[in-house]
Amino acid sequence: MSHLDRTRTAYDTVARPYATLLKDELRQNPWDRAVLAAFAEVVTGPVLDAGCGPGRLTGHLADLGLAVGGLDLSPEMIAVARETHPLLEFTVGSVLDLDLPEASLGGVVAWYSLIHTPPEELPRAFTEFHRVLAPGGHLVIAFKVGDGLRHPMMGSYGPTIELDIWWHPVGFFAGLGASAGFAEVARLERAASETEHQPQGYLMFRKP
Template sequence: MTEASYLRTTRTAYDAVAVEYARLFSTSLETQPLSRALLAAFAELVRAADAGPVADLGCGPGHVTAHLHGLGLSAFGIDLSPAMIALARQAHPDLRFDQGSMTDLDLPDGSLGAIVAWYSVIHTPPERLPETLAEFHRVLAPGGHLLLAFQAGDEPLIPAQAFDHKVTLAYRWSPDGLAEVLGRAGFAEKARLVRQPDENERFQQGHLLARRTAKP
């Protein structure tokens, strides 16, 4: 299957900035109490379901994967960028990190208990988002949880709200619009959080927690 051009562009861009990105963001959760609280609630739900391992898709330098592991989850990371995977393995040698694309996961159907995509679907063109969510649905066990983090916007998903992300082209998502796309992909929204930007952020930050239904 021919790889989409946006995936090649995203991989190249993150390879180029991997070291600086890891320096800037590997400790970011330490100053984000709301993010930590949401991840803790997510971990509690996943532990209660006991449905399988957790994939951190678009894991970057592995800090969220490590945080999930610290919350008692069997978490592993996947990222498009080989440079990011190398840094994640170096920083967290006791955890599993694989190079791969969230659009074509090398995982069996229904093999995951949960997925976290922490600011990683933001580089997906809106018209390609349904196929990405379909892949999430495929690899999640029925009832499995999905947690998305993204820069929030207030316009419909199409036309896209593209913005000048510091690494490569990215898109802001309307929480209502994203929840609607999730519903069509076979996910039921459980909760959402939209917070105001911190000092070093330009936009509201959105989080959606959803659960996989039986069929899309």
């Protein structure tokens, strides 16, 4: 099974429990909200929530006034997102191959959606984000900080699923952004909260 099939199957299996478990997470997470608020202030133009899951951030960004739609590999996640946010547009697709014209977006959000991609394929995602952003457009990402492949089996969302999760140092993602042609705007690494197993990283980039 390819890594995309494995990720799709896993998130199709846990889409509904995932949505229920994380429904209020953003309200309890001031760091996520702060980074997203800064992103919302600097962005102009349409925004893609790339790897949107059940659309919890898509809804939040729409509430902040952005023209935002979501995309996800998992049809079940997209079904939940459409039910929860009937006024927003959601599409099934992959961040590694975006069906969008060049320079068509003002912003891209990839919130914990690059953590399942093998490192050697990540440059492709950054190249796609760079292609679809207009000059001056912003990319913001969130990820788990550390080193290497973790948690191949997990049951924290209810049913046990097989899922590769990659942890990376902030500098690793910063390097990928720079190689794709982005200028770094900001980086943040915060300590794990009581419910997390690892520090969390955030990076914002701008397409010159």
